[in-house]
Amino acid sequence: xxxxxxxxxxxxxxxxxxxxxxxxxWSRRGHSPVLRVSGKGSGRVSVAGMVCTRPGGRTRLxxxxxxxxxxxxxxxxFREPDFAALLDAAHCQLGSRIVLVWDNSTQHKxxxxxxxxxxxxxxxxxxxxxxxxxxxNPAEGVWAHLKKSLxxxxxxxxxxxxxxTRTRLKRMQYRPHLLNGFxxxxxxxxxxx
Numbered sequence: 520x521x522x523x524x525x526x527x528x529x530x531x532x533x534x535x536x537x538x539x540x541x542x543x544x545w546s547r548r549g550h551s552p553v554l555r556v557s558g559k560g561s562g563r564v565s566v567a568g569m570v571c572t573r574p575g576g577r578t579r580l581x582x583x584x585x586x587x588x589x590x591x592x593x594x595x596x597f598r599e600p601d602f603a604a605l606l607d608a609a610h611c612q613l614g615s616r617i618v619l620v621w622d623n624s625t626q627h628k629x630x631x632x633x634x635x636x637x638x639x640x641x642x643x644x645x646x647x648x649x650x651x652x653x654x655x656n657p658a659e660g661v662w663a664h665l666k667k668s669l670x671x672x673x674x675x676x677x678x679x680x681x682x683x684t685r686t687r688l689k690r691m692q693y694r695p696h697l698l699n700g701f702x703x704x705x706x707x708x709x710x711x712x
Contacts, residue, residue: 525616528571531658535564562588562677564684567597570657578698581609582688586681599631618644660701
């Protein structure tokens with residue numbers, strides 16, 4: 520990887536519905552704040568992202584979002600062409616070879632995905648994480664940080680939720696030290712012993 524100047528990219532997906540994650544907040548003593556959320560609607564925001572790093576380079580976050588409003592015939596999540604578009608965008612943005620590390624999700628290892636990955640093998644190498652090992656993926660730290668920042672947010676519509684999600688992810692893109700912290704949290708080291 521180092522000899523080729525390749526980027527090491529950890530990929531994962533997450534989603535958020537209109538029901539906000541619970542979080543702590545401040546209020547006057549004895550007066551618990553109550554935030555009413557309708558929770559109505561079947562809208563959802565799905566995000567696929569990659570934490571990309573290489574020795575001597577600034578750590579980057581590349582992501583794509585899908586917003587589904589619950590309409591009939593609308594995509595409910597990422598499919599193989601969406602993952603391929605994310606990989607192509609990352610390759611274009613990073614401008615170098617990519618070593619992709621992702622989990623054993625069904626859509627990552629089916630026939631359609633293997634065919635899409637085979638067309639990119641000149642600049643893409645793929646490794647899979649062991650089963651049930653989210654603690655080895657720095658992208659999990661991105662999702663935990665995102666959900667914490669969305670805690671107690673009462674978005675009225677799916678589009679508002681998507682706008683808040685995009686804003687928070689863009690903020691993370693400009694904080695490489697935060698992304699480095701997610702890598703450090705996994706216990707993985709990028710320098711050989």
